[in-house]
Amino acid sequence: MIKQERMKVVAQQPIARHIFELTVEGGLVDEMAEPGQFVHVRVADSFEPLLRRPISVASIDKENNRFTMIYRAEGRGTQILADKKAGDEIDVLGPLGHGFPVEQAEKKAFLIGGGIGVPPLYELAKQLNSRGIETVHILGFESKQAIFYEEQFKALGDTHIATVDGSHGTEGFVTHILNELPHDFDTYFSCGPTAMLEAVQWAYPQKRGYLSYEQRMGCGIGACFACVCRTTKSETDYIKVCSDGPVFPAGVVIS
Amino acid sequence: MIDLTVKIPGLELKNPIMPASGCFGFGKEYAQLYDLSQLGAIMIKATTVETRLGNPTPRVAETSSGMLNAIGLQNPGLEGVYHSELPWLEQFDVPIIANVAGTTTEDYVDVAQEISKAPNVHALEINISCPNVKKGGITFGTDPAVARELTRAVKEVSSVPVYIKLSPNVTDIVSIAKAVEEGGADGITMINTLLGMRLDPKTGRPVIANITGGLSGPAIKPVALRMVYEVSKQTNLPIIGMGGVTDVDDVIDFLSAGASAVAVGTANFVNPFVCPEIIGKLPERLHELGYDSLEELIGRSHRL
Numbered sequence A: 001m002i003k004q005e006r007m008k009v010v011a012q013q014p015i016a017r018h019i020f021e022l023t024v025e026g027g028l029v030d031e032m033a034e035p036g037q038f039v040h041v042r043v044a045d046s047f048e049p050l051l052r053r054p055i056s057v058a059s060i061d062k063e064n065n066r067f068t069m070i071y072r073a074e075g076r077g078t079q080i081l082a083d084k085k086a087g088d089e090i091d092v093l094g095p096l097g098h099g100f101p102v103e104q105a106e107k108k109a110f111l112i113g114g115g116i117g118v119p120p121l122y123e124l125a126k127q128l129n130s131r132g133i134e135t136v137h138i139l140g141f142e143s144k145q146a147i148f149y150e151e152q153f154k155a156l157g158d159t160h161i162a163t164v165d166g167s168h169g170t171e172g173f174v175t176h177i178l179n180e181l182p183h184d185f186d187t188y189f190s191c192g193p194t195a196m197l198e199a200v201q202w203a204y205p206q207k208r209g210y211l212s213y214e215q216r217m218g219c220g221i222g223a224c225f226a227c228v229c230r231t232t233k234s235e236t237d238y239i240k241v242c243s244d245g246p247v248f249p250a251g252v253v254i255s
Numbered sequence B: 001m002i003d004l005t006v007k008i009p010g011l012e013l014k015n016p017i018m019p020a021s022g023c024f025g026f027g028k029e030y031a032q033l034y035d036l037s038q039l040g041a042i043m044i045k046a047t048t049v050e051t052r053l054g055n056p057t058p059r060v061a062e063t064s065s066g067m068l069n070a071i072g073l074q075n076p077g078l079e080g081v082y083h084s085e086l087p088w089l090e091q092f093d094v095p096i097i098a099n100v101a102g103t104t105t106e107d108y109v110d111v112a113q114e115i116s117k118a119p120n121v122h123a124l125e126i127n128i129s130c131p132n133v134k135k136g137g138i139t140f141g142t143d144p145a146v147a148r149e150l151t152r153a154v155k156e157v158s159s160v161p162v163y164i165k166l167s168p169n170v171t172d173i174v175s176i177a178k179a180v181e182e183g184g185a186d187g188i189t190m191i192n193t194l195l196g197m198r199l200d201p202k203t204g205r206p207v208i209a210n211i212t213g214g215l216s217g218p219a220i221k222p223v224a225l226r227m228v229y230e231v232s233k234q235t236n237l238p239i240i241g242m243g244g245v246t247d248v249d250d251v252i253d254f255l256s257a258g259a260s261a262v263a264v265g266t267a268n269f270v271n272p273f274v275c276p277e278i279i280g281k282l283p284e285r286l287h288e289l290g291y292d293s294l295e296e297l298i299g300r301s302h303r304l
Helices: A027-031 A076-082 A119-130 A150-154 A174-180 A194-203 B077-089 B105-115 B138-142 B144-157 B173-182 B218-234 B248-257 B274-288
Strands: A003-016 A019-025 A038-042 A053-061 A066-072 A089-096 A108-114 A134-141 A159-163 A187-191 A208-212 A228-231 A234-240 A247-249 B006-008 B011-013 B017-019 B060-063 B066-069 B096-100 B121-127 B162-165 B187-190 B194-196 B213-216 B239-241 B261-264
Touching (some): A003 A027, A019 A076, A053 A089, A108 A119, A108 A194, A119 A134, A134 A174, A159 A174, A174 A194, A187 A194, A194 A208, B017 B274, B077 B096, B077 B105, B096 B105, B105 B121, B105 B144, B138 B144, B144 B162, B144 B173, B173 B187, B218 B248, B248 B274
Parallel strands (some): A134 A159, A187 A208, B096 B121, B239 B261
Antiparallel strands (some): A208 A247, A228 A234, B060 B066, B194 B213
């Protein structure tokens, strides 16, 4: 169920260039289940900035009633969020949307992420591993300074890093790594820039895959019709990224 | 116990608060969060004769204390709304105000005639003010003679009272209000969004795919309030006021300016519980201000 709650900031720290890791605590965590769902965060109590910010959930800690978000502080709203300190409160609406269907993976899964699309794959990797699924992580970043959670992913399975400028790992994009790896997996899950999702989709037309999309959002719950995409399923209707997604099976979204 | 009920043509409201059209879909999303029967009424998303896909994305952009939108009247069409959305809403004890949009007089007449027959539709809101569609919409709302004739045509076929939704994108909103009054309107809803735009400083290009969009949110409240004040002074029609309402004192302001009921729009996106929260706070706030009823408050800004 969707809840709105003033959650307590437990910790916040920068973990890469412009990238922050923020952990909050509260009863809303009880409602979280699927990796890939997101929360809609109000960064100020005033109406400036006005709209909430959609942020993905990087890990869920049910035992301690906490969850962690990882986001890039690049706009007005996320810069305000980056100033929050332990003990502060933030207004969180969530969990929202439909996440990754972990039950679809059989034995081995590829988790393919790009930049700020990487965080939800961490909770996904944790949940898949706890179900006995082997996970291979293929993660792309701009440069060495932008990389985060490399060690955390390595602890869960094989992890391959690509950087656009070649400052760490393979030079180029995740697709360069994918070309070198055997296709010995049954399911792939991906989150990142739309161009990357397209490339991943084309790389594995025969495989079962799930892609998490991003769109400029208003309400985050499906009422405002801001975050729509065309779909292969209907010529007369759109799908909404916030409430129908953000995760869709491969081949559904026309981007 | 302070009486919050409001009686205006076609509508016996439990309280004066309702979500504004386009900010609440057809209610399904918010029904996951609270019981919609708490609301005074619901203004559902605009309905056109045919299904409309709406505009390309990006469709929204944030601005200072506000937002621009250019959704483009995406809706499932008259059939879908009449046979699916409206019957679903019947489970709630809440009157529906159906927002009617179109590009020709015939469109408006066709939708109004049919949708007004739905048992839970107690009033129509005629959208002559959508700034985000290429044809129709706002052109009906900017010329008094055209607005009057459209009102007449819709009144002739509607089974329920007709409220006309006015556009703020005019030089003299009072002349439009008077024209729809002459045309037989039962009430006015105001204001729709203000035309605006935002550019990307890196590229110089408009952020919204439609180039321009409608500005809403707290940024427009002073404009809305001024217009409600002027129209309530110079016409006898009941007004459902809206524009930047976020809390109970905004509601007090609109009632004081002359509105009989108040719609909440963009604030639903920021705080999805804003409508029930305002309804909960209203009795206490009225009491604090020394009023026993809503009636005493309505239009008090004119009694100076």
